[in-house]
Amino acid sequence: MAPTPRELGAGPSMGPRAHVAPPEDGTEVEGADFARVDWWGAELEGVTFTRCRFDDASLEELVTRRCVFDGCVLTGVRLGGSRHTGTAFLSCRFDRARLIDVTWDGCKLTGSQFPGAQLRPMTAIDCDWSYTALRGADLSGLDLAGQRFREADFTDADLRECDLTGANLDRARLQSTKLRGADLRGASMDEVNWRAFELTGVRIDLVQSVQFARAHGALVAD
Template identity: 25%
Template sequence: MPHRGITVTNADELAGLLRNDASFVECTFDGGSFAELSVDTLDLTDCSLQKADFSQLVCGELHVSRCDLRRADFYRADIKESHFTDSNCASARFPNAKLNLSRLIDCDFSLCSFDGASLFGADLTGSRFRAVSFGTANIDGATVDRVSFVMASVAHKSFRKQRLTGVDFSEADLSGCDFTDAVFEDCRIENTIVSPETSFTGADLRGARLSNLRLDIARSRGVVI
């Protein structure tokens, strides 16, 4: 039976509970210290983890659904192939975290830190990354359908040959981004920052709403508008 409606405050307490069941429903982890915890499975539903410290967490199967993770800390967490769904992760920290092949679906990651994180092959469908600076994060091969990058910095990231559907790049920093041969469908590119290294070469922008896009600055040979 899943643990229901309890408060958990530290790693030792959580480890003890996990010996009975890995599922937690409507539980509270707010402000708890769970740093360097290593577990096989952790399943959280309708839980609150505000300001919880999960730095350097190692978890083989992490499932988070409809949870509140505002300002939680996942610094250097190894949570590859994890599932985050319908959760509020605003201002949480994921620097240097391993999120390869994870599913981050319909979540709010506004103002989060992802510098140095690996999101290689992750599915980010429907999530919001408002005002996020991805820095040196690796988002190669990520699925970004219906993602909001409003006011985010995705500088020097590659979207080469991708079909981008419902993506909002409004006011984003696209310096050095590679959109070569990308196809935009129902996207917004308004008041963005571009640089001479930004490439729209061969891109199909007919499905994008454009405003103040300085294609004269970016590489735009063969672009279709």
């Protein structure tokens, strides 16, 4: 039987805490409040958190393997230097989160939102960012090659000098996105609004150049 938030030492009635022991491997936790918890350097494997809160938690150097954070709130969380392998953050909120030097390896972040979050520098390898809200995010200079951003919202985001070669950007929203110096060659960009952003200084391939031309009314011969 999964432990309750009270058994884990978490809950809205506890107030400020310095340390609460992390759950054991394979544990399922639902509805727990881990606000201000201190799990610096902890290692979690196979743990599932559903609708939990980690407001202002100290999770620096945290290591997760094949964990799931489903519908969790991580407002103001500090995750600097943490490493996540095969972990899923599904429809989570990272408001004002400090995600400096985070490594995401084979992670799913689908449907998550990052308002005001610090996302760079970071390392992301073979991750799925589909349906994420990255409005206004600073992702400049990051290597995001081959990753999935299907229907992601990059409105007003900074993607300058980003490597997005081979990425999936189908239906991504790029309204007023900064892209100067970015490399989009080989990226899938079906149903992208090519009129919504500036292409000056952006590297694109032949297929993308045709899509851009057609979006601007050109008649491209087959």
